[in-house]
Amino acid sequence: MKDVSIGQYYPANSVIHRLDPRLKLVLCIMYIVMIFFIQTFTGYALTAVFILALVFISRVPLLKVLRSLKAIIFLVLFTVILTVLFFRGNPEDLLWSAWIIRIYKAALINAGKMALRIILLVLGPTVLTLTTTPVELTDALERLLKPLSYIKIPVHELAIIMSIALRLIPTLVEETDKIISAQKARGADFESGNLFKRAKAMLPVLIPLFVSSFRRADELAYAMDSRCYRGAKGRTRMKIMRLTFKDFAAFLVMAAFFFCILLLRYNWFNIGFIAEIIARGF
Amino acid sequence: MPIIIKDLNYVYSPKSPYEKQALKNINLTIEDGDYFGIIGHTGSGKSTLISHLNALTRIQSGSITVDGIDLKPKKLDYKKLRSTVGMVFQYPEYQLFDETVEKDVAFGPKNIKVPEDEIKERVKQAIEMVGLNYEKFKDRSPFELSGGQKRRVALAGVLAMRPKILVLDEPTAGLDPRGKREILELIDSVKSRLCHTVIMISHNMDEIARSCNKIGVMSDGELKCVLPPKELFSRRDLLRELNIKMPIITEFANMLADRGLDVDRGIVSEDELVDAIVKAKSAVGGTQE
Ligand SMILES: Nc1ncnc2c1ncn2[C@@H]1O[C@H](COP(=O)(O)OP(=O)(O)O)[C@@H](O)[C@H]1O
Ligand SMILES: [Mg+2]
Numbered sequence: 001m002k003d004v005s006i007g008q009y010y011p012a013n014s015v016i017h018r019l020d021p022r023l024k025l026v027l028c029i030m031y032i033v034m035i036f037f038i039q040t041f042t043g044y045a046l047t048a049v050f051i052l053a054l055v056f057i058s059r060v061p062l063l064k065v066l067r068s069l070k071a072i073i074f075l076v077l078f079t080v081i082l083t084v085l086f087f088r089g090n091p092e093d094l095l096w097s098a099w100i101i102r103i104y105k106a107a108l109i110n111a112g113k114m115a116l117r118i119i120l121l122v123l124g125p126t127v128l129t130l131t132t133t134p135v136e137l138t139d140a141l142e143r144l145l146k147p148l149s150y151i152k153i154p155v156h157e158l159a160i161i162m163s164i165a166l167r168l169i170p171t172l173v174e175e176t177d178k179i180i181s182a183q184k185a186r187g188a189d190f191e192s193g194n195l196f197k198r199a200k201a202m203l204p205v206l207i208p209l210f211v212s213s214f215r216r217a218d219e220l221a222y223a224m225d226s227r228c229y230r231g232a233k234g235r236t237r238m239k240i241m242r243l244t245f246k247d248f249a250a251f252l253v254m255a256a257f258f259f260c261i262l263l264l265r266y267n268w269f270n271i272g273f274i275a276e277i278i279a280r281g282f
Numbered sequence: 283m284p285i286i287i288k289d290l291n292y293v294y295s296p297k298s299p300y301e302k303q304a305l306k307n308i309n310l311t312i313e314d315g316d317y318f319g320i321i322g323h324t325g326s327g328k329s330t331l332i333s334h335l336n337a338l339t340r341i342q343s344g345s346i347t348v349d350g351i352d353l354k355p356k357k358l359d360y361k362k363l364r365s366t367v368g369m370v371f372q373y374p375e376y377q378l379f380d381e382t383v384e385k386d387v388a389f390g391p392k393n394i395k396v397p398e399d400e401i402k403e404r405v406k407q408a409i410e411m412v413g414l415n416y417e418k419f420k421d422r423s424p425f426e427l428s429g430g431q432k433r434r435v436a437l438a439g440v441l442a443m444r445p446k447i448l449v450l451d452e453p454t455a456g457l458d459p460r461g462k463r464e465i466l467e468l469i470d471s472v473k474s475r476l477c478h479t480v481i482m483i484s485h486n487m488d489e490i491a492r493s494c495n496k497i498g499v500m501s502d503g504e505l506k507c508v509l510p511p512k513e514l515f516s517r518r519d520l521l522r523e524l525n526i527k528m529p530i531i532t533e534f535a536n537m538l539a540d541r542g543l544d545v546d547r548g549i550v551s552e553d554e555l556v557d558a559i560v561k562a563k564s565a566v567g568g569t570q571e
Binding site: 010011012175178179181182183184185186187188189203204205207208211212 | 299333336338360361364365368369371374376377378379380389390393394425439440443
């Protein structure tokens with residue numbers, strides 16, 4: 001169980017891993033916004049190629065990336081089925097009907113686009129979390145939200161709470177593991193019985209876990225206190241994030257791609273015909 | 283019946299970037315009545331090895347038989363196995379959870395379906411075996427005890443299952459010298475009264491040398507050697523190669539021997555050392571006269 005890594009970070013040595021986390025966060029948001037501008041299959045296909053290229057560059061195994069889709073597979077299926085069942089279009093579009101079920105061609109197209117949209121939408125943040133450690137992410141978030149601290153939102157405190165929580169997750173997982181082993185060694189059985197029985201069987205694990213969490217929290221508070229931790233004021237950083245050339249390059253690539261999507265969508269400079277050609281090509 | 287381990291290998295998180303081979307080709311037999319010590323640096327695989335013994339970690343490759351039970355099959359009689367092999371983990375006090383000491387100690391026997399009236403008797407015996415007064419402690423909350431008392435209660439929780447084989451992972455970690463000695467003495471008495479075979483992991487060479495009749499040395503997932511303490515600690519080349527310290531007594535004996543006193547370099551207990559010194563001195567005195 002210890003192989004539950006924090007979040008789903010996949011350590012590898014790639015340009016994407018080394019990009020500034022703040023920038024990655026911004027790019028991810030840009031990517032998500034961009035998805036909502038896409039309306040044609042051409043656009044989705046281009047985006048799919050784009051994100052697959054990113055995965056390839058990041059050296060994260062494709063299987064790992066796809067695994068994160070497992071979580072949303074039901075959402076996708078649900079959306080597709082509902083769309084197909086309840087869509088009411090032109091009568092001449094009707095493909096098939098029986099009882100109260102009517103399936104239209106437009107419904108299938110719509111459902112397909114919707115599914116693609118959800119999947120592509122999830123892939124963006126997936127690539128982000130696979131290539132950025134949670135600690136980097138909180139740090140980046142803190143930096144990006146810094147302006148909010150001028151309107152008295154405790155950004156630093158929220159960030160530190162989050163990073164402590166993140167830091168403690170693996171520790172707690174390990175601890176849970178140990179306690180489960182210890183109780184199993186005393187003959188505890190977590191695998192059989194009905195739901196109620198199993199929930200009750202977890203008590204001998206949860207109680208020691210709570211006790212030790214409180215102890216840990218206490219000790220941590222003392223440790224922080226004794227090193228004069230006083231919150232955000234006057235605090236400097238050990239790791240200073242700096243934007244470098246590769247960050248600008250990455251930003252340019254993303255912006256250019258976004259621009260292409262917009263071109264396709266709004267037919268700026270009348271070059272929507274290119275999309276036509278690409279679409280035919282497919 | 284002995285514990286027989288053959289060609290045991292174990293890999294954590296196989297086929298991932300975190301892959302780690304924790305055990306490499308372990309072959310080991312632990313006889314009935316052994317007090318078997320396991321030493322080795324942190325991360326050398328000691329805990330992984332012992333967690334195989336009651337199937338908390340399942341065998342990936344190789345085979346293990348414990349007291350005649352083959353641990354290879356997927357379906358095992360866990361209750362029987364876990365009442366045969368009592369496992370005391372590092373810092374066992376962190377596993378206490380029930381309202382009272384009595385209930386907590388009864389957790390194990392209840393799980394292995396010991397009859398109700400027998401449970402009470404077992405609990406009483408176990409609490410007394412770890413040197414606590416049953417009447418005084420049975421209704422107290424385990425959370426309000428001192429560190430040493432908690433550890434005893436946790437130990438009682440395992441002993442109440444009446445295991446034949448007792449496995450301890452650093453049972454004295456984090457205790458003061460007196461607490462350490464008391465726990466070791468307690469284990470000695472448990473060994474003579476209840477658990478015929480004891481396996482103990484320790485980082486403290488004095489404890490290991492004092493208690494065990496055989497010592498296995500682990501290093502980087504391999505079992506480097508199995509030797510009686512006297513032999514292990516008198517082989518300086520081996521100690522240096524494996525980066526193991528000597529017990530203080532042995533070190534002392536060596537210093538004396540270096541200075542020309544005729545004492546054995548493998549001495550591991552105080553009494554032996556005193557005898558040896560007396561003997562050597564009187565021999566020296568005898569020749570001088
Ligand atoms: N649950 C686990 N998941 C992954 N690796 C582990 C796990 N437990 C131990 N390890 C690794 O296996 C090796 C052996 O660990 P362990 O058996 O605990 O050693 P020891 O008890 O001798 O300190 C170590 O390198 C450790 O990091
Ligand atoms: Mg260990």
